[in-house]
Amino acid sequence: MKLxxxxxxxxTVILIYLVMFVVPPxxxxxxxxxxxxxxxxxxxxxxxxxxxxxxxxxMYLKAKxxxxxYLSGKSAQLGMVFVxxxxxxxxxxSKLTWGAYWNWDPRQTTILVLILxxxxxxxxxxxxxxxxxxxxxxxxxxxxxxxTVPFLVFIIPRLYFSLHPSPLINSGGSVDMEPxxxxxxxxxxxxxxxxxxxxxxGGKNE
Amino acid sequence: MKSSSSNKIMQIFQKEIKCALRNKSSFLTxxxxxxxxxxxxxxxxxxxxxxxxxxxxxxxxxxxxxxxxCGEGIFxxxxxxxxxxxxxxxxxxxxxxxxxxxxNAVFLSVMAVVLAPLYIMFMDCDINxxxxxxxxxxxxAIGVASSGTLVASLSVSxxxxxxxxxxxxxxxILPVLLLSVLLTSQLMGAGDFEMQYLGAxxxxxxxxxxxxxxxxxxxx
Amino acid sequence: xPFLLCYGILFKGYLIVRDVMYSIILKDITKKxxxxxxxxxxxLKAESGRILAITGGNGSGKSTLLKLIMGIEEVxxxxxxxxxxxxxxxxxxxxxxxxxxTPELEFYPQLTVQENMELFLGLRDISFxxxxxxxxxxxxxxxxxxxxxxxxxxxxxxxxxVKLAVLLASNSEIWLLDEPGSNIDEAGVNLLLKEIxxxxxxxxxxxxxxxxxREVAVADEIFQLK
Numbered sequence: 001m002k003l004x005x006x007x008x009x010x011x012t013v014i015l016i017y018l019v020m021f022v023v024p025p026x027x028x029x030x031x032x033x034x035x036x037x038x039x040x041x042x043x044x045x046x047x048x049x050x051x052x053x054x055x056x057x058x059m060y061l062k063a064k065x066x067x068x069x070y071l072s073g074k075s076a077q078l079g080m081v082f083v084x085x086x087x088x089x090x091x092x093x094s095k096l097t098w099g100a101y102w103n104w105d106p107r108q109t110t111i112l113v114l115i116l117x118x119x120x121x122x123x124x125x126x127x128x129x130x131x132x133x134x135x136x137x138x139x140x141x142x143x144x145x146x147x148t149v150p151f152l153v154f155i156i157p158r159l160y161f162s163l164h165p166s167p168l169i170n171s172g173g174s175v176d177m178e179p180x181x182x183x184x185x186x187x188x189x190x191x192x193x194x195x196x197x198x199x200x201x202g203g204k205n206e
Numbered sequence: 207m208k209s210s211s212s213n214k215i216m217q218i219f220q221k222e223i224k225c226a227l228r229n230k231s232s233f234l235t236x237x238x239x240x241x242x243x244x245x246x247x248x249x250x251x252x253x254x255x256x257x258x259x260x261x262x263x264x265x266x267x268x269x270x271x272x273x274x275x276c277g278e279g280i281f282x283x284x285x286x287x288x289x290x291x292x293x294x295x296x297x298x299x300x301x302x303x304x305x306x307x308x309x310n311a312v313f314l315s316v317m318a319v320v321l322a323p324l325y326i327m328f329m330d331c332d333i334n335x336x337x338x339x340x341x342x343x344x345x346x347a348i349g350v351a352s353s354g355t356l357v358a359s360l361s362v363s364x365x366x367x368x369x370x371x372x373x374x375x376x377x378x379i380l381p382v383l384l385l386s387v388l389l390t391s392q393l394m395g396a397g398d399f400e401m402q403y404l405g406a407x408x409x410x411x412x413x414x415x416x417x418x419x420x421x422x423x424x425x426x
Numbered sequence: 427x428p429f430l431l432c433y434g435i436l437f438k439g440y441l442i443v444r445d446v447m448y449s450i451i452l453k454d455i456t457k458k459x460x461x462x463x464x465x466x467x468x469x470l471k472a473e474s475g476r477i478l479a480i481t482g483g484n485g486s487g488k489s490t491l492l493k494l495i496m497g498i499e500e501v502x503x504x505x506x507x508x509x510x511x512x513x514x515x516x517x518x519x520x521x522x523x524x525x526x527x528t529p530e531l532e533f534y535p536q537l538t539v540q541e542n543m544e545l546f547l548g549l550r551d552i553s554f555x556x557x558x559x560x561x562x563x564x565x566x567x568x569x570x571x572x573x574x575x576x577x578x579x580x581x582x583x584x585x586x587x588v589k590l591a592v593l594l595a596s597n598s599e600i601w602l603l604d605e606p607g608s609n610i611d612e613a614g615v616n617l618l619l620k621e622i623x624x625x626x627x628x629x630x631x632x633x634x635x636x637x638x639x640r641e642v643a644v645a646d647e648i649f650q651l652k
Contacts, residue, residue, distance in 0.1 A: 061424050117377040124374060127364035129460045132500035137363045140421045144356060144378060147417045151381035151410055159384055210551060217548050221534065221541075228536040288532030294498060295526055296546040296596070 041192035042086035049079030057139030069135035218305025240272035262391035277354040278371035299426030310351035318343040349382035356418035455504035482651030488635035525598035535578025
């Protein structure tokens with residue numbers, strides 16, 4: 001755990017240095033591009049935490065082990081924080097580059113759905129006193145809400161027009177980004193993932 | 207075994223129908239709720255005619271909240287009446303789930319088909335193809351029924367009262383809501399009807415019913 | 427002659443024990459709601475052919491304990507073992523041998539007594555047999571004409587007797603009774619006590635949560651909750 005703390009600390013310092021001083025301003029986006037290195041890892045974690053929430057939920061139903069429920073609930077809490085940070089940073093970036101905080105881009109829409117699911121999950125969690133029942137009921141909800149994800153992935157891009165920069169690898173299969181930016185971004189994702197693991201495992205219920 | 211379980215599903219279904227027919231207040235409350243929402247929208251618009259997309263959106267918002275107010279009682283009423291214990295002691299989860307789901311699907315479909323003409327009349331909509339419109343309505347109602355039955359069973363565990371059902375439902379039912387709005391707007395003249403989206407709604411109905419069935423054993 | 431009778435009863439008892447023998451074993455059960463501890467470290471055993479009475483004041487957790495055994499609520503810690511002929515049954519099928527009468531149990535007020543019975547017995551794969559049902563009703567002092575009344579129109583005492591009649595008709599091997607004598611008059615309680623004794627002789631497993639001294643008196647064993 002100590003090693004992990006140090007690793008995250010050092011990685012974060014390197015990242016801040018890279019983002020602030022090394023990465024060049026991107027064409028058409030200017031200095032605002034630096035937000036991307038915060039935004040993308042947060043959005044990535046929001047999605048990871050969502051699936052981990054469901055995964056630990058399924059594990060709870062299988063083993064009826066309260067530790068699994070703890071991990072599931074914690075993932076949702078962290079996911080809620082990440083998704084809000086991703087949403088806020090995305091909105092700022094959107095305002096600076098496209099002129100509006102919110103424009104119903106497919107990814108923004110997806111993030112709103114994630115906020116709603118996390119919100120509903122955490123509300124349900126807070127509304128059940130009995131620990132075992134809470135673990136069971138919330139796990140079922142978390143798994144059931146996962147069922148809608150494939151539908152949304154299929155529907156949303158067809159209903160909402162996109163301005164969002166394409167993902168790392170665009171449809172041509174080539175990487176549409178300068179190597180130093182890509183490296184920094186991947187490093188950011190790694191750092192954020194380690195942070196998630198640290199926060200997940202570092203609770204008092206260990 | 208197979209015939210016995212379908213028998214039990216029908217027993218639950220018949221029980222729901224009998225109770226609903228003998229205590230008309232729940233049905234009437236639901237119907238009047240829908241009428242009120244539609245009337246509310248019509249009053250607020252003060253006679254303005256909307257474009258097809260807006261009409262479809264408002265129609266489904268009205269229908270969604272009507273479904274939410276109708277659907278949440280499916281388990282909550284049993285808890286309130288104390289009958290849930292008898293059902294749990296004597297019944298098995300799958301019969302109860304499928305029986306209630308079937309009843310809910312019929313109930314919400316009837317509700318949708320009754321309320322739609324009212325909306326069409328007040329809002330002056332043109333529907334290209336009434337048969338397809340009815341299909342969209344029923345497919346949407348079944349989607350709400352299939353996921354709503356499971357979610358209603360979860361929401362009765364929460365001690366925070368009634369509102370939580372709608373909170374839990376929206377993210378889950380969002381695909382059906384979005385697709386139904388799209389399909390309805392197409393039927394109201396905003397583009398060609400795209401059959402594959404109706405297929406997607408029906409696919410959702412099937413997937414959520416099966417998913418609910420698998421997960422319900424952990425709830426019961 | 428008394429000797430023969432005695433032997434007969436023993437022989438019959440032996441047959442029943444050999445046929446089906448249910449036992450429920452609770453080991454160190456604790457139940458909490460949030461910070462609130464309802465039951466703490468409860469261990470007990472109940473077996474076919476015996477009546478276990480659970481006593482204790484209001485709020486001592488009698489009803490919660492029964493709900494844990496019914497599988498309606500989950501334990502916070504500890505284990506519940508269900509055994510059939512000394513073989514542990516781990517799936518939920520065991521719970522289908524349980525029937526209960528508790529103050530929380532209600533039937534559908536909009537359905538008639540007969541419709542309620544058809545529904546609940548049907549869910550247990552028992553078809554509605556008018557003759558058997560009439561006998562079950564009669565054993566709790568009810569006439570067959572009660573079948574056509576809506577459950578919601580019955581007095582509380584009548585409703586309680588109907589619930590007991592369904593319990594009897596359900597052929598369940600395990601009876602969990604929570605204050606079964608509440609709301610019924612002296613004559614009804616006597617009928618109830620007789621049926622509990624009959625059920626015991628028929629080899630049923632009976633757990634009786636009550637503070638009524640008449641009911642406690644028929645128990646083979648008393649477990650006091652604090």
